[in-house]
Amino acid sequence: MGYPVILQLRGRRAVVVGGGNVAARKIHGLLEAGADVVVIAPEAAPDIEALAAKEAIVWKRKRFDPNDLAGAFLVIAATSDREVNEAVARAAEPGQLLNIVDDPERCDFHVPAVIRRGPLMISVSTGGASPALARRIRRELEEQYGDKYGPYLEFLRQARDMVLREVADAEGRKRLFRALAADSFRQSGRWEEEFTRLLAKEKERNKEGERGR
Ligand SMILES: C[C@@]1(CC(=O)O)C2=NC(=C\c3[nH]c(c(CCC(=O)O)c3CC(=O)O)Cc3[nH]c(c(CC(=O)O)c3CCC(=O)O)/C=C3\N/C(=C\2)[C@@H](CCC(=O)O)[C@]3(C)CC(=O)O)/[C@H]1CCC(=O)O
Numbered sequence: 001m002g003y004p005v006i007l008q009l010r011g012r013r014a015v016v017v018g019g020g021n022v023a024a025r026k027i028h029g030l031l032e033a034g035a036d037v038v039v040i041a042p043e044a045a046p047d048i049e050a051l052a053a054k055e056a057i058v059w060k061r062k063r064f065d066p067n068d069l070a071g072a073f074l075v076i077a078a079t080s081d082r083e084v085n086e087a088v089a090r091a092a093e094p095g096q097l098l099n100i101v102d103d104p105e106r107c108d109f110h111v112p113a114v115i116r117r118g119p120l121m122i123s124v125s126t127g128g129a130s131p132a133l134a135r136r137i138r139r140e141l142e143e144q145y146g147d148k149y150g151p152y153l154e155f156l157r158q159a160r161d162m163v164l165r166e167v168a169d170a171e172g173r174k175r176l177f178r179a180l181a182a183d184s185f186r187q188s189g190r191w192e193e194e195f196t197r198l199l200a201k202e203k204e205r206n207k208e209g210e211r212g213r
């Protein structure tokens with residue numbers, strides 16, 4: 001069983017060795033996290049070529065050698081050649097986070113199936129028992145947590161900042177946060193209006209509490 005974390009990759013170098021479809025999937029996830037992606041492969045899938053053409057990644061069109069890992073925070077060995085993947089694993093320094101796509105046992109981390117909706121991230125892992133099931137569950141959750149969750153989460157973030165500024169009482173804040181996270185609130189669709197009403201109610205309650213003291 002692994003320990004789930006969300007890595008901050010902005011401005012950090014991630015080296016992906018291999019340029020096939022599996023590498024492409026990993027590269028897209030790394031870019032979404034803001035990593036500086038360097039790809040090492042003599043040949044690459046069309047969408048990797050396209051990313052290199054618009055300079056979203058650096059593609060070094062060559063076979064792997066150990067110097068390619070210099071400066072990497074994270075390393076993914078994603079070639080179809082076991083020996084090359086093995087060579088990447090051997091070349092990685094102890095501090096470099098390593099994923100080898102055909103050797104789950106030797107990985108420092110596995111990549112989960114992921115849904116992103118603005119700041120909401122849901123990830124599914126089976127620890128290598130069944131990546132196909134992780135994919136299926138991801139698809140099911142995509143239906144349940146649709147695109148509307150993006151704007152909803154953006155709204156919640158702003159509302160939370162306001163509650164932290166304006167409501168001094170910890171119990172009151174907790175009540176508000178839970179009300180905002182309730183499905184009935186989300187489905188109401190009138191977030192601004194409902195939030196204004198709930199916030200006013202909570203402030204009123206607070207005042208009464210102070211008067212009562
Ligand atoms: C979740 C996802 C994320 C991603 O890659 O982005 C991911 N694999 C995905 C899909 C997928 N992978 C494979 C199939 C074919 C069906 C099948 O074999 O079941 C499908 C399904 C498909 O493509 O439809 C084959 C496969 N995968 C691994 C091996 C090697 C081995 O087990 O030895 C082999 C055999 C290769 C061979 O046949 O030789 C290993 C790993 N794959 C992982 C992640 C890690 C464990 C994650 C977990 O279990 O939760 C781990 C351990 C390492 C890693 O890569 O981090 C992504 C779904 C993304 C999405 O759709 O949302």
Ligand SMILES: NC(=O)c1ccc[n+]([C@@H]2O[C@H](COP(=O)([O-])OP(=O)(O)OC[C@H]3O[C@@H](n4cnc5c(N)ncnc54)[C@H](O)[C@@H]3O)[C@@H](O)[C@H]2O)c1
Pocket residue numbers: 017018019020021022023040041042043044045062063064078079080081084100101102131
């Ligand atoms: N972990 C996963 O999610 C997962 C899923 C399916 C398959 N796999 C495994 O991943 C492997 C890769 O799958 P794929 O479909 O992307 O393969 P692919 O054949 O499409 O791509 C392999 C890539 O490796 C590159 N390559 C070969 N030798 C190299 C070298 N010496 N240096 C640098 N790059 C080199 C090739 O140029 C090519 O771009 C499969 O063999 C399989 O074992 C893993």
